[in-house]
Amino acid sequence: xxxxxxxxxxxxxxxxxxxxxxxxxxxxxxxxxxxxxxxxxxxxxxxxxxxxxxxxxxxxxxxxxxxxxxxxxxxxxxxxxxxxxxxxxxxxxxxxxxxxxxxxxxxxxxxxxxxxxxxxxxxxxxxxxxxxxxxxxxxxxxxxxxxxxxxxxxxxxxxxxxxxxxxxxxxxxxxxxxxxxxxxxxxxxxxxxxxxxxxxxxxxxxxxxxxxxxxxxxxxxxxxxxxxxxxxxxxxxxxxxxxxxxxxxxxxxxxxxxxxxxxxxxxxxxxxxxxxxxxxxxxxxxxxxxxxx
Amino acid sequence: xxxxxxxxxxxxxxxxxxxxxxxxxxxxxxxxxxxxxxxxxxxxxxxxxxxxxxxxxxxxxxxxxxxxxxxxxxxxxxxxxxxxxxxxxxxxxxxxxxxxxxxxxxxxxxxxxxxxxxxxxxxxxxxxxxxxxxxxxxxxxxxxxxxxxxxxxxxxxxxxxxxxxxxxxxxxxxxxxxxxxxxxxxxxxxxxxxxxxxxxxxxxxxxxxxxxxxxxxxxxxxxxxxxxxxxxxxxxxxxxxxxxxxxxxxxxxxxxxxxxxxxxxxxxxxxxxxxxxxxxxxxxxxxxxxxxxxxxxxxxxxxxx
Amino acid sequence: xxxxxxxxxxxxxxxxxxxxxxxxxxxxxxxxxxxxxxxxxxxxxxxxxxxxxxxxxxxxxxxxxxxxxxxxxxxxxxxxxxxxxxxxxxxxxxxxxxxxxxxxxxxxxxxxxxxxxxxxxxxxxxxxxxxxxxxxxxxxxxxxxxxxxxxxxxxxxxxxxxxxxxxxxxxxxxxxxxxxxxxxxxxxxxxxxxxxxxxxxxxxxxxxxxxxxxxxxxxxxxxxxxxxxxxxxxxxxxxxxxxxxxxxxxxxxxxxxxxxxxxxxxxxxxxxxxxxxxxxxxxxxxxxxxxxxxxxxxxxxxxxxxxxxxxxxxxxxxxxxxxxxxxxxxx
Numbered sequence: 001x002x003x004x005x006x007x008x009x010x011x012x013x014x015x016x017x018x019x020x021x022x023x024x025x026x027x028x029x030x031x032x033x034x035x036x037x038x039x040x041x042x043x044x045x046x047x048x049x050x051x052x053x054x055x056x057x058x059x060x061x062x063x064x065x066x067x068x069x070x071x072x073x074x075x076x077x078x079x080x081x082x083x084x085x086x087x088x089x090x091x092x093x094x095x096x097x098x099x100x101x102x103x104x105x106x107x108x109x110x111x112x113x114x115x116x117x118x119x120x121x122x123x124x125x126x127x128x129x130x131x132x133x134x135x136x137x138x139x140x141x142x143x144x145x146x147x148x149x150x151x152x153x154x155x156x157x158x159x160x161x162x163x164x165x166x167x168x169x170x171x172x173x174x175x176x177x178x179x180x181x182x183x184x185x186x187x188x189x190x191x192x193x194x195x196x197x198x199x200x201x202x203x204x205x206x207x208x209x210x211x212x213x214x215x216x217x218x219x220x221x222x223x224x225x226x227x228x229x230x231x232x233x234x235x236x237x238x239x240x241x242x243x244x245x246x247x248x249x250x251x252x253x254x255x256x257x258x259x260x261x262x263x264x265x266x267x268x269x270x271x272x273x274x275x276x277x278x279x280x281x282x283x284x285x286x287x288x289x290x291x292x293x
Numbered sequence: 294x295x296x297x298x299x300x301x302x303x304x305x306x307x308x309x310x311x312x313x314x315x316x317x318x319x320x321x322x323x324x325x326x327x328x329x330x331x332x333x334x335x336x337x338x339x340x341x342x343x344x345x346x347x348x349x350x351x352x353x354x355x356x357x358x359x360x361x362x363x364x365x366x367x368x369x370x371x372x373x374x375x376x377x378x379x380x381x382x383x384x385x386x387x388x389x390x391x392x393x394x395x396x397x398x399x400x401x402x403x404x405x406x407x408x409x410x411x412x413x414x415x416x417x418x419x420x421x422x423x424x425x426x427x428x429x430x431x432x433x434x435x436x437x438x439x440x441x442x443x444x445x446x447x448x449x450x451x452x453x454x455x456x457x458x459x460x461x462x463x464x465x466x467x468x469x470x471x472x473x474x475x476x477x478x479x480x481x482x483x484x485x486x487x488x489x490x491x492x493x494x495x496x497x498x499x500x501x502x503x504x505x506x507x508x509x510x511x512x513x514x515x516x517x518x519x520x521x522x523x524x525x526x527x528x529x530x531x532x533x534x535x536x537x538x539x540x541x542x543x544x545x546x547x548x549x550x551x552x553x554x555x556x557x558x559x560x561x562x563x564x565x566x567x568x569x570x571x572x573x574x575x576x577x578x579x580x581x582x583x584x585x586x587x588x589x590x591x592x593x594x595x596x597x598x
Numbered sequence: 599x600x601x602x603x604x605x606x607x608x609x610x611x612x613x614x615x616x617x618x619x620x621x622x623x624x625x626x627x628x629x630x631x632x633x634x635x636x637x638x639x640x641x642x643x644x645x646x647x648x649x650x651x652x653x654x655x656x657x658x659x660x661x662x663x664x665x666x667x668x669x670x671x672x673x674x675x676x677x678x679x680x681x682x683x684x685x686x687x688x689x690x691x692x693x694x695x696x697x698x699x700x701x702x703x704x705x706x707x708x709x710x711x712x713x714x715x716x717x718x719x720x721x722x723x724x725x726x727x728x729x730x731x732x733x734x735x736x737x738x739x740x741x742x743x744x745x746x747x748x749x750x751x752x753x754x755x756x757x758x759x760x761x762x763x764x765x766x767x768x769x770x771x772x773x774x775x776x777x778x779x780x781x782x783x784x785x786x787x788x789x790x791x792x793x794x795x796x797x798x799x800x801x802x803x804x805x806x807x808x809x810x811x812x813x814x815x816x817x818x819x820x821x822x823x824x825x826x827x828x829x830x831x832x833x834x835x836x837x838x839x840x841x842x843x844x845x846x847x848x849x850x851x852x853x854x855x856x857x858x859x860x861x862x863x864x865x866x867x868x869x870x871x872x873x874x875x876x877x878x879x880x881x882x883x884x885x886x887x888x889x890x891x892x893x894x895x896x897x898x899x900x901x902x903x904x905x906x907x908x909x910x911x912x913x914x915x916x917x918x919x920x921x922x923x924x925x926x927x928x929x
Contacts, residue, residue: 147557
């Protein structure tokens with residue numbers, strides 16, 4: 001009896017009552033706007049993101065003294081329009097996040113399924129590798145990659161893959177262990193299904209919810225990592241605009257042109273916040289057991 | 294206990310070896326490592342000379358042997374930018390980072406533990422919601438940007454604190470905040486959730502049944518149990534600080550090993566970067582090993598297991 | 599039996615609800631009983647019927663913030679515990695009402711020694727200021743038959759067996775010499791042989807101190823061994839109360855009857871044990887009528903409409919079933 005009551009009790013303690021089923025509309029709207037802006041960048045952006053115009057350099061945003069309506073968020077040292085760069089930068093953030101998450105998440109999914117399903121030595125070897133990856137500051141490897149392979153989308157995607165696969169693998173494995181013991185898996189074995197078929201047909205659909213939640217929860221993380229790598233000069237090389245690079249470029253002009261760093265950084269924060277809140281909601285909605293992730 | 298230490302030591306050494314292999318391989322994936330070392334205006338003779346000097350004209354397994362043997366002697370190559378052994382550059386800078394990290398760690402703990410406890414004890418109330426919101430915001434804030442905003446507000450606008458470089462105590466304030474806040478959000482939530490878990494356990498009920506007050510039970514019985522996961526993660530936090538220091542030291546022009554990493558990246562100084570990475574790895578793994586051993590001494594369950 | 603004599607604890611119409619995100623769980627929904635000096639009352643029922651919640655309500659330690667006592671009275675020697683402030687309650691816990699929890703594995707704090715945890719209980723209640731606390735702690739351990747108490751004092755919980763830990767929990771519970779002891783399935787987590795020793799120990803403590811015991815269990819074998827009277831609980835309410843012998847011989851509520859039928863007996867081989875079909879109603883969505891109606895073999899229309907009142911069915915024996923109504927045809 002105590003067990004039933006404890007379960008009720010925990011769920012009540014987990015979070016304040018009543019704010020669970022609410023869809024985070026604000027987050028949802030921010031994400032929708034971000035995606036639209038990224039897709040429609042060439043149509044929306046008032047200027048070219050790379051066009052330089054030295055006479056217009058370091059114009060403040062429109063609402064500050066000296067700002068003009070032509071450049072709503074002002075211009076940088078080379079006279080490029082900050083708003084346009086921000087809009088194109090959204091593309092970079094989303095593309096990197098998509099590529100890296102699909103690669104890293106995909107590898108994590110496969111490793112997790114194989115490890116959990118096969119068990120035994122394969123499992124302990126793979127999980128040791130996961131542990132090793134998780135204890136190690138993998139961002140250093142990302143920097144190493146950037147220097148040896150040269151910066152670019154490919155490098156940054158590989159780097160982030162290295163960074164996240166282990167997180168996915170560990171959680172997916174846990175799920176697989178739970179699914180594996182259910183009757184339909186045993187039944188499939190009895191019917192003579194191969195291991196590969198069982199994994200693909202019976203296991204994958206059952207860990208898909210978890211996988212979706214993990215993907216969503218990691219979007220924000222990946223965007224921050226990408227921005228940090230760009231900030232450190234190991235991201236997408238200029239002149240392609242990326243938010244991290246913009247913050248970095250603006251750093252030396254912080255005293256005279258605060259908007260150059262503050263604006264793109266605020267954009268990163270807002271977008272990451274929106275994705276994280278959305279991910280939290282999705283997790284609670286699809287699979288509350290994942291709260292520890 | 295001895296076997297435990299030996300096994301963990303062996304694991305760490307193996308991990309380092311794998312890392313060394315990665316470093317070795319990456320230098321050769323993109324072509325000849327000599328090209329990473331040469332200046333743009335180098336001639337063919339310079340190149341051939343360098344290849345011979347570094348043994349890069351030899352077969353790959355001999356190169357690996359040379360690399361590993363050098364690494365074991367502490368020779369990880371010469372920094373292109375500083376024109377001296379990379380390890381030497383690293384150890385010159387290390388003390389500056391070691392002045393910053395403990396401050397950030399202590400600051401983060403001093404903030405995260407009380408906040409986490411408050412959030413757990415007053416769960417569901419305004420205190421909990423505000424601390425939850427701060428945590429969510431903290432996780433979403435890129436620390437390089439936070440550093441820049443702090444500089445703008447406190448150094449440029451208010452003129453209260455120095456914005457960069459090392460110096461008197463006031464120079465430590467902003468870098469410590471930037472580096473420490475990086476940890477606070479996660480730590481706070483961890484303290485909160487593990488304290489909530491402990492507060493629901495049977496021994497808490499038994500303690501209350503003795504007639505102890507809620508306050509005594511929380512601070513005496515719960516907190517010590519709730520802090521076990523925090524101590525276990527000390528190694529992870531340390532690794533996060535080492536990583537976070539790269540960005541923080543870059544923003545504040547702090548002459549430590551974090552800033553050195555950044556320099557190695559932007560000047561494409563591969564020998565320096567490989568030295569920095571391997572040495573940082575040794576430090577992180579060493580700290581992790583130390584924490585595990587210490588932890589085994591602290592927790593009676595692990596100690597007698 | 600004189601009904602007012604020696605009553606230590608009287609519970610009147612106690613209601614304790616859990617406010618969860620699925621709605622209000624009416625775990626304890628109008629429970630009344632009395633407990634006399636030196637007597638043991640068994641509180642029996644299936645998992646999830648509200649037994650533990652009843653026990654926790656008596657010491658006002660419901661899980662916060664979900665659990666709340668919404669109505670009723672808990673009269674301890676005439677004083678209503680529910681009217682007391684939290685600091686007044688602290689003086690009650692351990693000293694006047696105490697409780698043994700179900701799981702000895704988690705009832706002791708893993709980071710403190712056994713000695714520390716017993717001393718803490720003794721330190722709260724200055725029963726006897728003469729001897730040193732340490733000596734009294736050792737004596738408390740000796741009383742619950744823990745060997746070599748001097749060494750055990752320095753041990754950590756994980757170094758002891760489950761049975762030994764539960765003895766320590768018992769020592770802590772009775773350290774303040776309480777008038778009422780609530781034992782919540784104290785032996786469920788123990789091996790069978792150790793169970794019997796533990797029950798004997800509880801009996802011994804009771805004989806010495808004349809404390810009143812509320813024994814929460816789902817095991818009728820233990821009830822027969824331990825209890826003077828039994829209260830059967832179903833879906834948040836007590837459906838039948840009576841002297842153990844009378845209730846065993848002639849259960850007057852269909853639920854009690856069904857429960858007894860599902861208990862294996864030593865005398866006479868039964869080919870197959872009948873089990874009760876169906877599930878109890880969810881406690882957050884209770885029907886207006888009898889809560890056992892859906893599983894009852896004798897269900898009538900009236901059972902689904904109206905909840906039956908508690909009616910006397912024998913000496914000190916009462917049950918809440920329409921079939922016991924004087925006008926109704928008896929079996």
